[in-house]
Amino acid sequence: MNSLSDFVVVSALLFGIGVYGLVTKRNAMRLLFAVELMINAANLNFVAFNQYLPYQEASNAVGQTVVLFSIALAAAEAAVILAIVVVAYRLHNDIDVSEMKTLEG
């Protein structure tokens, strides 16, 4: 667990599990879980590459900084998704995304 490829492989596993969840699940909360897993896979890659292959020796904090912003964005996104799910449940009594066809043209 100390070479760059180990971290990248773990990240690939997380991303693959996220893809599986997005394809198979129809419950809106499960979709939120899957999206969070994929965001975490991306963050892990950012930090791993930053620590092993820094852009410049002098300023090798760019990857960590970007991940900090990414985590904050993901938190905002999760809050909005939860609010939308609560509203959708109030309207439909259901959070099955295949049942939500109000916006379908």
Place this chain on the structure above:
Amino acid sequence: MAVVTVGGAIVSLEAKELVYGAIGLAGSLFGVATLFFLLNAPYVAAFQLAVYIGAVAVLILFTVMLVRQEGWAKEVRPKSTTTVAGVIAAVAVILALTFAVLATDLSRYTIVANTATYVDVGRLISTGYAPVLEVLALVLAASIVGALALSRVDREGDAS
């Protein structure tokens, strides 16, 4: 820790109860935080712990437990063709990425000696990336206000 991360991810999607799924997600996020520690990035790890475990996972857990109703627990069993398609897609993505990584010489690199400390990160955030920080604060405020406006319950009964 890789086992915790990947195992938690699988539990979060496959657990029967949504609450256990949320706990599995928290476990997976905790695993990622420990991987950040292993990567010599303690500031990002602490941020991940505070924001993801402390805020997002708890938010999801409370929403799931407070709004526990029939419609949330209902999970249509996916058609077997969908499951097969999902497994094939996931395995294809994992194999493609893994073989692409193993085909390169990434494993010969070692972690750089002078990895960035929290001082470097803080300096970068407050100088070069300060506009990004400001915009991110606006985005956070807007999303919180939006979430509150969406989930507002009208007690007056008037149309909102």
